Amino acid sequence: MEKLILERLTTLGHPQRMALFRLLMRRYPQAVPAGELAQALGLKASTLSVYLSALAGVDLIAKSRHGTSLHYKVQQKAAREIIDYLFLDCCRGRPQLCPTIAPIPSKGNQPMSDRKLNVIFICTGNSARSIMAEAIMRDLDKARFNSFSAGTRPTGTPHPLALATLERNGHDIANLRSKNLDEFQKVGAPQMDFIFTVCDSAANEECAIWPGRPTSGHWGIPDPAAATGNDAEKSRAFARAYKQMRARIEAFAALPDITPGTPELQNNIDEIGNMPVQGQGIDHGTF
Known part of the structure; x- marks a missing residue:
């Protein structure tokens, strides 16, 4: 070995x-x-x-x-075997010496009901998928979650069809805007409990370390802005993306225990990310 x-x-x-x-x-x-x-x-x-x-x-x-x-x-x-080989001897009985594999401090097995949890959805352009996710989460469960979105290379404005889709489904679009990820990594920014990438391009990028060791997941969905055809066909692509995103967010919100950092929750988040989606194909990561 x-x-x-x-x-x-x-x-x-x-x-x-x-x-x-x-x-x-x-x-x-x-x-x-x-x-x-x-x-x-x-x-x-x-x-x-x-x-x-x-x-x-x-x-x-x-x-x-x-x-x-x-x-x-x-x-x-195999990855775990490398970690064990490098650190297990020095950390046996002394996990505080190796913070990279020390257990995350636990607040018990009860859901974190004493405060609202901060969730951010990240895409490349923060113009369609992540914008829709922010609005869906915000309106689905305001009592438990603060919802945000950002882009690694934001376009600066939400996609018109994303806004139209949200409005058609009863969401308030007045305050939605395209934001740079840097805005949420500055001193004084809200500390995130959950980070979800919703396009493959954003998931593939290396990002700065987030404070607080938030729980992360990848919920990639095909880019509706890459759809071709007439206006009706493009609108249907955004409707599909909205439906798929909403299904994942609803599945997350319905989990019986949403305590960040637990292995069980991470497994559930990964399973939600593997939910089948329609129109799966090349993700250009434009939005």
Whole structure:
């Protein structure tokens, strides 16, 4: 086992292989298409293939075939074995010495009912999917949640069809705006309890560390702004995205225990992220 661990560490010693592994860790438990990996990291297909083969060769990742496409996923057991090898001896009985694997402080097994929980939905442009998610969460359960949204590269204005879809479904759109993620990472910004990425492009990006170790999840939905056709067809794409986003948010809000940081909640969030969506395809991450 020690030899294998050392081989894994050697494999991860290459900057681009490490970047690939970190991207797949951010997307876990989902399997990511090879083409999306190449696009996200700016790699040629041949170069990506070499890096994927190296990671698979030491059991750090696994591949599966979906139609004609190969998808890749981190082997969490292998990642844990590396952590154990590096830190378990020094931390045995003294977890305070290794904060990276120390347990998250618990506030008990009861839901956090003493305050409202802060939830942020992140997309690339913060113009369609994340804007709709903010409005849905805000209006679905105002008593328990404060809802926000932001973009890694915001467009500056919400998409007109996103606003029309929300208004058609009874949401107040007056105060919705496209915001930069930096706004929520400044001193004095609300501390987030939950962070959900809703487009693959945003999930693939490396972001700054959030204070408080919030619970995260990826609920990717196809970009309605990428829909082609006439106005009616484009409107239907936004209606589908709204329906899919609402179903996920309703499933989250209906969970019996929403205590940030618990393994059970993380598993539930990951399961919600794997709910089937209509029109799944290439996510251009424009909005």
